[in-house]
Amino acid sequence: MATEAGVIVSRPAQTKTYRSKRRILPTIFFSVLLIAGSVVFILPFMWMLSTSLKESGRVFMYPPQWIPEPIIWENYTTALRVMNFPVLLKNTVLITSLSMVGAIATSSLAAYSFARLRFPGRDVIFIIVLATMMLPSWVTLIPVYIIFRELGMINTLWPLIIPSFFGGGAFNIFLLRQFFMTLPFELDDAAKIDGCSNFRIFWNILLPLCKPALGAIAVFQFVAHWNDFFGPLIYLHSSEKMTLAVGLYRFKGPFSVEWNYLMAATVMVAIAPIVVYFLAQRYFIEGVVMSGMKA
Amino acid sequence: MSMVAQTRTYRGMTATTREKVDGYLFILPWILGFLIFTIGPMIASLYFSFTDYSLLEASKWVGLDNYTKLFTNDPKFGISLSVTFRYALVSVPLGLVLALLVAMLLNQKVPGIRFYRTAFYLPSLLGGVALTLIWMWIFSPAYGLLNSFLRLFGVEGPLWFQSQVWALPGLIIMSLWGVGARMIIFLAGLQNIPDHLYEAAEMDGAGTTRRFWHVTIPMLTPTIFFNLIMGVIGSLQTFAQAFIATSGGPNNATLFYALYLYQNAFQYFEMGYASALAWILFAVILVLTLVVIRSSPMWVFYEGTLRK
Numbered sequence: 190m191a192t193e194a195g196v197i198v199s200r201p202a203q204t205k206t207y208r209s210k211r212r213i214l215p216t217i218f219f220s221v222l223l224i225a226g227s228v229v230f231i232l233p234f235m236w237m238l239s240t241s242l243k244e245s246g247r248v249f250m251y252p253p254q255w256i257p258e259p260i261i262w263e264n265y266t267t268a269l270r271v272m273n274f275p276v277l278l279k280n281t282v283l284i285t286s287l288s289m290v291g292a293i294a295t296s297s298l299a300a301y302s303f304a305r306l307r308f309p310g311r312d313v314i315f316i317i318v319l320a321t322m323m324l325p326s327w328v329t330l331i332p333v334y335i336i337f338r339e340l341g342m343i344n345t346l347w348p349l350i351i352p353s354f355f356g357g358g359a360f361n362i363f364l365l366r367q368f369f370m371t372l373p374f375e376l377d378d379a380a381k382i383d384g385c386s387n388f389r390i391f392w393n394i395l396l397p398l399c400k401p402a403l404g405a406i407a408v409f410q411f412v413a414h415w416n417d418f419f420g421p422l423i424y425l426h427s428s429e430k431m432t433l434a435v436g437l438y439r440f441k442g443p444f445s446v447e448w449n450y451l452m453a454a455t456v457m458v459a460i461a462p463i464v465v466y467f468l469a470q471r472y473f474i475e476g477v478v479m480s481g482m483k484a
Numbered sequence: 485m486s487m488v489a490q491t492r493t494y495r496g497m498t499a500t501t502r503e504k505v506d507g508y509l510f511i512l513p514w515i516l517g518f519l520i521f522t523i524g525p526m527i528a529s530l531y532f533s534f535t536d537y538s539l540l541e542a543s544k545w546v547g548l549d550n551y552t553k554l555f556t557n558d559p560k561f562g563i564s565l566s567v568t569f570r571y572a573l574v575s576v577p578l579g580l581v582l583a584l585l586v587a588m589l590l591n592q593k594v595p596g597i598r599f600y601r602t603a604f605y606l607p608s609l610l611g612g613v614a615l616t617l618i619w620m621w622i623f624s625p626a627y628g629l630l631n632s633f634l635r636l637f638g639v640e641g642p643l644w645f646q647s648q649v650w651a652l653p654g655l656i657i658m659s660l661w662g663v664g665a666r667m668i669i670f671l672a673g674l675q676n677i678p679d680h681l682y683e684a685a686e687m688d689g690a691g692t693t694r695r696f697w698h699v700t701i702p703m704l705t706p707t708i709f710f711n712l713i714m715g716v717i718g719s720l721q722t723f724a725q726a727f728i729a730t731s732g733g734p735n736n737a738t739l740f741y742a743l744y745l746y747q748n749a750f751q752y753f754e755m756g757y758a759s760a761l762a763w764i765l766f767a768v769i770l771v772l773t774l775v776v777i778r779s780s781p782m783w784v785f786y787e788g789t790l791r792k
Contacts, residue, residue: 227603308507332525355517416611
């Protein structure tokens with residue numbers, strides 16, 4: 190269960206000088222590669238930011254201008270207004286937060302059950318859970334659409350929220366189960382002697398220890414629902430119910446594109462998952478790495 | 485659920501019975517979801533695939549008509565299959581190799597590694613829409629970043645998404661930018677390889693290359709296996725990028741299978757025909773997945789035999 194920091198700290202001190210001498214060249218070599226790669230991966234973001242602040246007349250220029258001159262902050266207010274941003278933001282936040290609650294609650298409960306409780310058929314059922322990851326959602330799409338249509342939920346946010354409350358996704362169950370399995374069983378046994386119910390063991394004892402993994406699935410879930418394009422595309426029609434992802438797509442319009450406004454809108458839609466990632470980063474990398482991802 | 489109610493139902497149960505009841509109870513949401521949103525709809529869509537169904541009228545049984553039409557009388561079906569396979573065949577292996585290389589770089593102990601990890605992961609946080617819009621601008625023929633860059637070397641770049649030849653390669657390049665999700669999984673796999681294996685190999689005189697081929701790769705095969713399966717499944721369902729960037733054009737050059745399915749279902753309202761398309765996609769994915777799984781004993785290495 191070594192964390193990244195743990196590995197570094199646990200290295201014996203006396204080998205350090207030996208290592209550092211031998212490691213100067215590789216360090217330089219890897220750093221150069223990493224810097225070059227990072228620049229390539231970051232460049233599109235810079236290009237988006239730079240375009241989003243340009244004057245309309247200066248978007249199409251050769252050679253391209255990296256530092257906008259003058260800087261036009263109004264592009265953002267224009268994009269906000271044209272996109273009907275506050276309404277879309279409200280819908281997106283509603284869908285994302287409720288789905289997160291549903292997915293985290295039901296997937297952690299299922300993961301606990303698969304990892305710690307013994308009941309007939311458990312392992313077979315878990316294999317079915319894993320198998321559903323391979324099922325293309327296209328196979329169930331049309332009947333599920335018809336179910337929500339029969340329930341009168343087309344053009345409401347419900348079809349995008351409700352499914353998360355039914356198990357919260359196979360991948361999340363898998364990840365959390367792996368994490369639960371790393372926790373010592375002595376915790377459960379001691380609590381059982383004290384008369385704790387299984388639910389209390391889950392809720393009061395094990396779940397608080399799962400924060401890194403919960404952080405990871407919270408980020409996955411947030412990003413997935415914030416960015417979801419297909420769901421809102423088929424279930425939502427009116428602009429009052431629209432989400433940011435589809436609103437951004439519609440903002441592009443079918444014909445000539447005003448890239449400065451469009452990139453300003455893109456920045457505003459893309460910023461939330463990035464902020465959430467930075468807030469949860471510590472948990473996130475730890476959560477994925479520690480749960481091991483080993484089948 | 486209040487604790488009082490819980491203890492009352494449990495009164496008189498032995499600990500093992502209680503464990504069984506709780507076990508099923510806690511996975512109940514998933515089981516219900518599986519029945520309502522997976523198994524039920526699967527059966528329904530299989531049924532629809534043998535019908536003519538437009539949502540507005542009741543479905544009409546047509547036997548194998550949808551399937552015969554697909555294989556004999558619908559050129560777009562073949563085109564969309566070929567587009568999707570060509571995309572998967574290039575983007576999956578390229579993505580895997582790139583993700584592994586980046587993960588290995590990010591597993592080095594160099595200063596600022598946290599910054600690099602973030603830089604490579606950042607694009608994966610963008611959704612299909614934001615990612616596609618940024619790349620449409622980068623690929624913009626006259627003033628886009630990429631062709632402006634190529635012009636520095638006197639090369640006039642292609643029309644990318646407006647070109648029948650370059651639209652698909654453009655989408656593949658775009659997919660490589662989002663390699664971070666697979667990279668993170670490789671990184672997790674790399675960090676799980678115990679140091680003592682490398683130390684033992686080093687003592688036996690294995691150089692960097694041999695350590696890579698005889699320690700890293702074998703120990704990583706379960707992760708490669710996972711990423712390969714998920715990559716194949718994901719790439720065969722590519723939708724948003726093509727829908728936004730090209731709408732399947734020019735001249736069907738990027739008519740992805742999922743895009744064609746969507747058009748049938750939600751633009752022509754041919755729900756029966758779209759269901760048949762969905763089941764063929766399912767069959768294709770099932771066969772490919774089974775091939776990979778069946779081949780796995782030959783190349784996937786699981787430590788010991790106890791881990792099952």
